[in-house]
Amino acid sequence: MTGPTGKPTVRAARPNDFEPIIAVVDDWWGRPVSVNVSRLFLDHFHDTSLVAETDDGRIVGFVIGFLSPADPDCAYIHFTGVAPEARRTGLARDLYDRFFTVARAAGRTKAKAVTSPLNTRSIAFHEAVGFTVSDPVPDYDGPGLDRVVFRRDL
Numbered sequence: 001m002t003g004p005t006g007k008p009t010v011r012a013a014r015p016n017d018f019e020p021i022i023a024v025v026d027d028w029w030g031r032p033v034s035v036n037v038s039r040l041f042l043d044h045f046h047d048t049s050l051v052a053e054t055d056d057g058r059i060v061g062f063v064i065g066f067l068s069p070a071d072p073d074c075a076y077i078h079f080t081g082v083a084p085e086a087r088r089t090g091l092a093r094d095l096y097d098r099f100f101t102v103a104r105a106a107g108r109t110k111a112k113a114v115t116s117p118l119n120t121r122s123i124a125f126h127e128a129v130g131f132t133v134s135d136p137v138p139d140y141d142g143p144g145l146d147r148v149v150f151r152r153d154l
Contacts, residue, residue, distance in 0.1 A: 008060050008091065010098055013049035018042045020059050021051075025081050037064065037079050048075070048102055050095050052086070060086040063095040067106050075103030075154070077113040096129055104154050111154055114140065114147040126150045 021042075022034040042049065045066035052061035060083040068074040077099065082092050103111060115122040117136040127133055131150035140147035 007089075008052035008054055008086065010050055010052045010095065013042055013046040013051045013062065013064070015039075015043050015046055017046070017051050017059065017062070021062055021081070024059065024083070028081050028083055041066070041078055045078075048099070048106075050098055052082075052091055052095060059083075061091045061095055063099050065099050065103075067103065067108060072107070073109045075099070075106070075108040075111045077111060092125060093129055100154055109154050111150075111152045113150040115150070117146055117148050123148060126152075 018037075018039050022037055025034050025037060026032050041064045045064065048066050049064045050062060051059055053059050062079075062081055063077060064079045065075060065077040068076050077096070080092065080095065082095075100111060111131075113126065113131070115126075117123075123133055129152070131152040134149040134151075136146045136148055138146050140149075
């Protein structure tokens with residue numbers, strides 16, 4: 001659904017968004033990444049995740065995020081995707097801003113995320129929306145799986 005400006009409508013995610021998301025995310029990223037979007041995230045964290053869709057119900061963006069159960073100050077963004085045709089429109093920034101609003105309303109004071117040091121587009125985006133970026137952390141996600149850590153005060 002699109003709003004009055006013709007932009008996609010953003011709504012809370014639902015568990016049944018899992019199938020449409022994994023159906024497109026590998027194409028959006030240009031490589032296999034759907035393995036990182038486990039069903040459990042939309043089953044258990046759909047209320048803090050967001051989906052952007054067109055007027056015909058096609059998903060063009062999403063943020064899968066949750067409130068950390070281990071760190072009561074932290075909201076965590078697990079995975080984000082935006083359809084290639086919707087990039088550079090402000091949609092990703094809007095999704096993040098809406099997630100930050102959800103996190104603040106729940107009393108969270110910081111947001112975190114991680115990515116591969118090779119994902120330069122993600123690093124540039126996160127810097128542009130106010131995250132600090134760590135140096136690569138060797139073996140963060142296991143042997144040979146280095147990551148950079150993003151952190152932003154809310």
